[in-house]
Amino acid sequence: MKSRIRVALVGNPNTGKSTVFNALTGLSQKIGNFPGVTIDKKTGFTTLPDQTHAEIIDLPGIYSLYPKSRDESIAFEILCDKRNALYPDLAIVIADASNLKRNLLLFTQVADLGLPIILVLNMMDEAVNNGISIDIEKLSQKIGVPVVAMNARNNEGLKELKQAIANANKVATQNKTIEVESLASSVIEEIQSEFNVEMPYEALQIAHQYKNLKHFQNGLSNSVEKIVSQNNFQSEKLQSAETILRYQFIHQLLLDCVTETKAPVGETFSNKIDKVLTHKFWGLTIFITILFVLFQSIFSLASYPMDFIETSFLWISEWLNATLPEGVFRSLLVEGILAGLGGVVIFVPQIMILFAFIAILEDTGYMSRVTFMMDKLMRKVGLNGKSVVPLISGVACAVPAIMATRTIENWKDRIITILVTPLMSCSARLPVYILLIGLVVPNERVLGIFNLQGLTLLAMYLIGFFAAIGAALAMKWIIKSREKGYFIMELPVYRMPRWSNVGISMYDRAKTFVVEAGKVIIAVSIILWVLASYGPAKNMQAVEDKFADEALLFDLEEEEIRSLYQSEKLEASYAGILGKFIEPVIKPLGFDWKIGIALITSFAAREVFVGTMATIYSTGSGDDDLIPIREKMKEATNPQTGEKIFTLATALSLMIFYAFAMQCVSTLAVVLRETKSIKWPLIQFAYMTILAYLSSLVVYQFLK
Amino acid sequence: MRLSDLLKGESGTIQSFTDELMSVKLLEMGCLPGEQVIVNQIAPLGDPIAITVSGYQLSLRKTEAATIILTNK
Numbered sequence: 194m195k196s197r198i199r200v201a202l203v204g205n206p207n208t209g210k211s212t213v214f215n216a217l218t219g220l221s222q223k224i225g226n227f228p229g230v231t232i233d234k235k236t237g238f239t240t241l242p243d244q245t246h247a248e249i250i251d252l253p254g255i256y257s258l259y260p261k262s263r264d265e266s267i268a269f270e271i272l273c274d275k276r277n278a279l280y281p282d283l284a285i286v287i288a289d290a291s292n293l294k295r296n297l298l299l300f301t302q303v304a305d306l307g308l309p310i311i312l313v314l315n316m317m318d319e320a321v322n323n324g325i326s327i328d329i330e331k332l333s334q335k336i337g338v339p340v341v342a343m344n345a346r347n348n349e350g351l352k353e354l355k356q357a358i359a360n361a362n363k364v365a366t367q368n369k370t371i372e373v374e375s376l377a378s379s380v381i382e383e384i385q386s387e388f389n390v391e392m393p394y395e396a397l398q399i400a401h402q403y404k405n406l407k408h409f410q411n412g413l414s415n416s417v418e419k420i421v422s423q424n425n426f427q428s429e430k431l432q433s434a435e436t437i438l439r440y441q442f443i444h445q446l447l448l449d450c451v452t453e454t455k456a457p458v459g460e461t462f463s464n465k466i467d468k469v470l471t472h473k474f475w476g477l478t479i480f481i482t483i484l485f486v487l488f489q490s491i492f493s494l495a496s497y498p499m500d501f502i503e504t505s506f507l508w509i510s511e512w513l514n515a516t517l518p519e520g521v522f523r524s525l526l527v528e529g530i531l532a533g534l535g536g537v538v539i540f541v542p543q544i545m546i547l548f549a550f551i552a553i554l555e556d557t558g559y560m561s562r563v564t565f566m567m568d569k570l571m572r573k574v575g576l577n578g579k580s581v582v583p584l585i586s587g588v589a590c591a592v593p594a595i596m597a598t599r600t601i602e603n604w605k606d607r608i609i610t611i612l613v614t615p616l617m618s619c620s621a622r623l624p625v626y627i628l629l630i631g632l633v634v635p636n637e638r639v640l641g642i643f644n645l646q647g648l649t650l651l652a653m654y655l656i657g658f659f660a661a662i663g664a665a666l667a668m669k670w671i672i673k674s675r676e677k678g679y680f681i682m683e684l685p686v687y688r689m690p691r692w693s694n695v696g697i698s699m700y701d702r703a704k705t706f707v708v709e710a711g712k713v714i715i716a717v718s719i720i721l722w723v724l725a726s727y728g729p730a731k732n733m734q735a736v737e738d739k740f741a742d743e744a745l746l747f748d749l750e751e752e753e754i755r756s757l758y759q760s761e762k763l764e765a766s767y768a769g770i771l772g773k774f775i776e777p778v779i780k781p782l783g784f785d786w787k788i789g790i791a792l793i794t795s796f797a798a799r800e801v802f803v804g805t806m807a808t809i810y811s812t813g814s815g816d817d818d819l820i821p822i823r824e825k826m827k828e829a830t831n832p833q834t835g836e837k838i839f840t841l842a843t844a845l846s847l848m849i850f851y852a853f854a855m856q857c858v859s860t861l862a863v864v865l866r867e868t869k870s871i872k873w874p875l876i877q878f879a880y881m882t883i884l885a886y887l888s889s890l891v892v893y894q895f896l897k
Numbered sequence: 898m899r900l901s902d903l904l905k906g907e908s909g910t911i912q913s914f915t916d917e918l919m920s921v922k923l924l925e926m927g928c929l930p931g932e933q934v935i936v937n938q939i940a941p942l943g944d945p946i947a948i949t950v951s952g953y954q955l956s957l958r959k960t961e962a963a964t965i966i967l968t969n970k
Contacts, residue, residue, distance in 0.1 A: 257925045292953050295927040429917045436924040464937055464954070473941045565956050569942040681922055681961055684947055684954040 196238060196248040199279070200358060201271060203303055204287035205296050206254035207558075207685040209315045212345040213287055214251045215697055217354070222697075224705055226869060232264045232599075241359040242352075250279060256295075258302045258398060259432055261679065262604060266405050272306055273395050274408045283361045285354075287313045290320035290327060290342070291686075293451065297443045298436065301370040304336065305394035309365050311357050312340045317350075319686075324454045332450040337368040346691055371438045373397055376431055383420045388413070397435075401428050463558075463686035471562050480566060483559075484585050487550050491543045491589040492620065498542035506535035524726060525719070533718030536798060537711040540592050540859065544706055545699045547586055547593040551600065552698040554582075556690040560600060561682065568680060574662050575669025576613075577606035584610070584661065587617030588654070591860045592710070595867055596702060605674040611867060612877050613664045615860050616853065618657035621799040625851050626653050628803055632823050633844040657852055660884070706863070713862035718797050724768040725794060732765035759808055768793055782850065782886070783843035783893040785831065795856045802851070842896035846889040854885035900934060900948070900965035908935040909967035911950075916964040927951030928965065 204210040214222070218237025225234040235251040252268040260266035271279045286303050288296035293314070304310055312333075314320075320327065333340040339357045343350030373393045374381055377400065384396040403409045403417040420426075469475050510527045517523040554560045564578030571578050579601045586594035594614050601607040618626075630646050637645045727733070740758050763769055772789030779789055791805040803822065810825035829838045855861065855878045864874040903909055911932050914920035928934070928950055937954060938947040945958045 259921065259925070261922065292951075295951050295953065298925060298927075429921055432921045433917070433924055436921070437929065440924075440927075440929055464949075467938055467947070467954075471938050471940065471947070477941050561956070565938075565945060565947065566940050566942075568958070569940060569944045679919075679922060679961070680945055680956070680958045681919075681926055682956050683926070684956050686954070 197241070197245040198282040198358070198361070199248045199250065200283045200285055201250045201252055201279075201281035202285050202287060203252050203268065203272070203299065204254060205256050205289065205299060205683075207683060208254070208287050208289040208296060209345045210254055210287045211251065212691060212694060213285075213313065213315065213343070213354075214249060215694060216345050216348055216351050217249050220697070220700070222701075224701060227267045232267070239355065239358075241355050243359050245359070247358055250281065255299065257299055257436070258306075259401065260405070262602065263405075264602075264604070266402070269398065269402065270407060272303065272308065273398060274406075276408065281308065282363070283309045283311065283358065285311045285313055285358075287315050290314040290317045291323050291325060293320075293325075293327070293447060294440070294443055297446070298439055300336075301439050301442060302394070304338070304367040305370055305373060305392065306398075307365050307392040307395070309362050310338050310367055311354075311361065312336065312338055313343055313350075313354060314340060315343045315345050317342045318344050326452050326454055328450045328452075332446070335368070335446055335450060336370075337366050371435070371442050373435075376435055376438075377424065377426055380420055380424045380426050383424075384417065387416060387420070397431075400426055401432065461686070466687050467562070467684075470559070471566055476562075476566055480563060483554075484581070487547070487582070488585055488588065490546050490550065491586060491593065495542040495546050495589070499539055502535070502538050502542070506531065506538075525722065528726070529719040529722035530715065532722070532797070533715035534711075536718060536859065537707055537714050540590065540706065541703050543590050544593040544596065544703050547597060548699050548702040549695055551582065551597055552695040553690045555600060556688065556694055558685040558687045561684050564682065565684065575606075575609050575665045577601050577603055577610065580606065580610040583614050584617055587614040587619060587661075590619050590621070591615040591617070591857065592706070592863050593702075595860065595863045596706065598867065603679075605672055608672060608868065608873065609665050609668045611864055611873065612668060612880070613661040615855060615857065615877070615881065616657050616661040616664060618654045618852065619799075619857075621857070622653075622657075622851055624800045625802045626650055626848060628806070628823065628826075629839075629844045629848050632826055632839055633841045653848060653852060656849070660853060664880070664884075705866070709866045710859060710862035713865065714859050717858040721768075721794060721797050724771065725763060725766050728762075728766040728770065732770075733762070736761045736765050756808075760810070763790065763805075763808055781893065782889040783840070783846045783897065784850075785838055787829075787838075788847065792850075792854075792856070795851075796858050798859065799851060799856055840897075842893050845896060846893035849892050850885045850889040852885070853881055853888055855881035898967045898969060899963050900936075900967060901946075901959045901962040903934075903936045903967075905936050905939050908933060910934070911965055912968040913966045914964055915966065919961060919964045923961075923965065926955055927953070928955070934965075934967075 202210055202214055214235065214237070217239040222235055222237035225236065227234045232253055237249050238246050239249055241247055250271070252271065253264055255265050255268050258269045258272075260269060271277050271281070272284060274280060284303055286300045288300060300312055314327065314329070327342075329340050329342055339360070341350055341354045341357050343354060345351070377397060380400050381393045381396045384390055384399055385393065388396075388399070390396045390399065399406065399409065399417060400421055403414050403421075406414075409417060470479060510531050513523065513527050513531070517526070551560070554563070560579065563581060567578035567581050571580055580598070582600070583594040583597045586597055591614050594617070595611050598607050598610045598614070601610060627650070630649050634646045634649045639645055639648065736758070739761070740754065768790050769786070771793055772786040775789045775792075776784075776786040779792070784792070787809045790809060791802045794805045795802045806826060807822050810822060810829065826839050827837075830836060831838055861874040861878060864877060865871060868874070898909065900909065900911075911928055911930050911934060913930060914923060932950055935949045936946055937949055940946070945956050946962060947954055947956045
């Protein structure tokens with residue numbers, strides 16, 4: 194779409210900035226990357242009253258132009274660097290009308306950068322309810338920019354905003370706010386002349402931020418360094434001084450334009466809700482109940498659409514198998530592409546349900562209270578109050594859980610949460626546990642009431658949980674943070690969730706997952722298909738020849754022949770060769786090459802273990818029927834020693850391996866997507882594999 | 898007297914800060930000298946706390962609240 198102007202949305206968090214963005218752009222929004230940071234770049238288009246289009250960029254919510262994290266610095270970089278590809282023609286500062294004083298701080302900073310600007314006063318209804326009346330015209334006149342009053346939730350003021358964008362001046366019209374030069378006159382002057390910077394405030398910001406600015410690297414940064422040190426420029430002192438000056442300006446401005454008709458009487462409604470929701474007993478009880486409902490929803494509620502997706506894909510693959518002629522093409526289509534596609538789509542219900550919850554929790558303001566209540570506990574293990582939601586969701590599936598970590602603002606807390614979440618026992622491990630527990634743990638009661646198999650399963654879940662906490666503790670010490678760990682955080686007033694935002698968030702997250710993580714998942718499932726279907730020509734031919742010899746097979750049923758054939762073909766394939774190749778490495782864990790093959794094919798998803806076992810032991814049955822697989826596995830013996838393969842030691846060692854190992858390409862794809870760096874999925878894969886290997890080694894060697 | 902010394906429901910007026918880096922963030926969030934603060938809530942585990950300042954609710958850890966000096970009444 195061709196757009197006439199580019200508009201950047203700037204504002205504090207919790208001002209309804211994303212509601213304004215959604216109202217302007219609707220479903221035309223696109224999620225992309227800002228170079229070098231982990232947050233998403235959201236852009237979209239809006240149609241102006243004159244039928245031209247404007248491109249809208251949603252910048253991260255910030256309280257000030259001085260960034261507190263790497264992600265926040267992107268806002269200043271875009272607003273000050275005219276050569277930046279995203280430099281806007283117009284900035285819209287969105288302010289919460291019910292809390293103007295703090296919101297105007299950012300406005301005065303952006304105004305002093307000297308680009309055309311519109312001020313939006315959002316949530317006018319709340320301001321009115323709080324007895325605040327704002328003289329919009331006077332305010333606009335005083336600051337010299339158009340002011341638009343809005344209630345973005347009900348699209349009030351949207352037409353006026355679009356009109357204001359269409360009418361926007363090409364040149365900045367705002368009045369001066371504070372005497373910027375008085376803060377550090379010589380530094381400002383020198384930077385202005387040396388780098389040809391027009392606005393004094395931009396020069397001052399460069400003096401504060403030059404070390405982190407992409408367009409001020411190496412040589413340029415050194416020249417600023419010189420100016421700054423020669424003039425004894427004290428960054429923190431000057432930031433404080435500037436902030437105080439700005440608040441004095443705002444105080445004066447509001448005296449003229451704002452009247453509070455009634456003094457706030459008693460406690461606000463929001464504070465009353467807080468008395469219950471953050472109460473020592475009730476607060477925690479309600480939180481645990483919410484977590485329980487959330488967990489139930491992604492576990493049980495999601496199973497209906499998931500079953501439907503599974504059945505549909507099964508139906509399509511059966512139909513393709515019946516329609517297409519047998520051969521490589523059909524095999525690739527059904528076992529490679531379709532299987533991979535199914536493996537992607539299957540996550541969509543869980544992602545949508547989890548993000549519906551998260552959007553509601555965030556939109557209502559409850560998520561901040563979760564952080565508030567859980568901070569002390571989670572901080573001890575290097576996590577964040579908001580890590581609780583991803584960790585619990587991880588018990589259903591790590592894929593949506595890791596996507597949920599984006600609510601954590603602190604970089605280090607977020608990375609640690611991403612790294613440890615896959616240790617929580619996800620639902621894909623369940624079939625593996627059930628198969629193995631049924632194999633070696635007797636179905637007996639202990640202490641009269643507890644079922645031993647059930648207890649073992651519970652133990653597996655607890656092991657996952659404690660491993661996650663332990664790993665977080667270790668990483669707290671290992672990972673060095675580039676940011677200072679603040680907790681200073683706004684607790685927004687409680688509001689009703691905006692259902693359109695909830696819907697957009699569900700749609701966005703599902704789409705991003707399918708498009709971005711989906712690519713990796715399908716690619717890997719095709720690779721796995723190649724590994725399991727092809728092998729050195731000689732080996733494969735030998736299998737074909739053997740089964741072509743009918744005399745050898747005359748006394749077997751057709752079904753038996755088919756499953757035997759598949760089993761031998763898998764053995765001869767590259768996957769089989771790989772399984773044998775890694776056997777010496779996994780032998781100390783009690784695994785043979787057949788288990789090795791299952792470990793490799795499990796990469797598509799952990800539950801594939803069961804299907805692979807079924808193929809290897811040629812039970813000729815589907816994944817759903819565990820009993821024949823279990824029988825075959827029970828009988829399996831080592832051809833050299835004649836000992837049973839699936840002893841208690843091997844089975845437990847295998848379960849521990851599945852508990853800790855990073856055998857899920859979907860999770861790795863999502864980690865890559867969320868951290869925007871190949872480094873973190875690699876680190877995660879390495880540490881989990883090492884942890885799994887060593888733990889299995891200990892278990893097997895100890896029990897053998 | 899520091900902000901961290903206040904009990905739930907008590908209030909005070911900000912005088913100054915002890916940590917320069919922290920003060921930049923606190924000032925931006927509207928914790929200005931001369932501003933009145935009220936302690937609204939204390940988290941179930943005793944930390945962090947929630948205060949009202951500049952017309953909205955802010956939460957901060959006790960260690961952070963300890964860098965805010967209040968005027969003596």
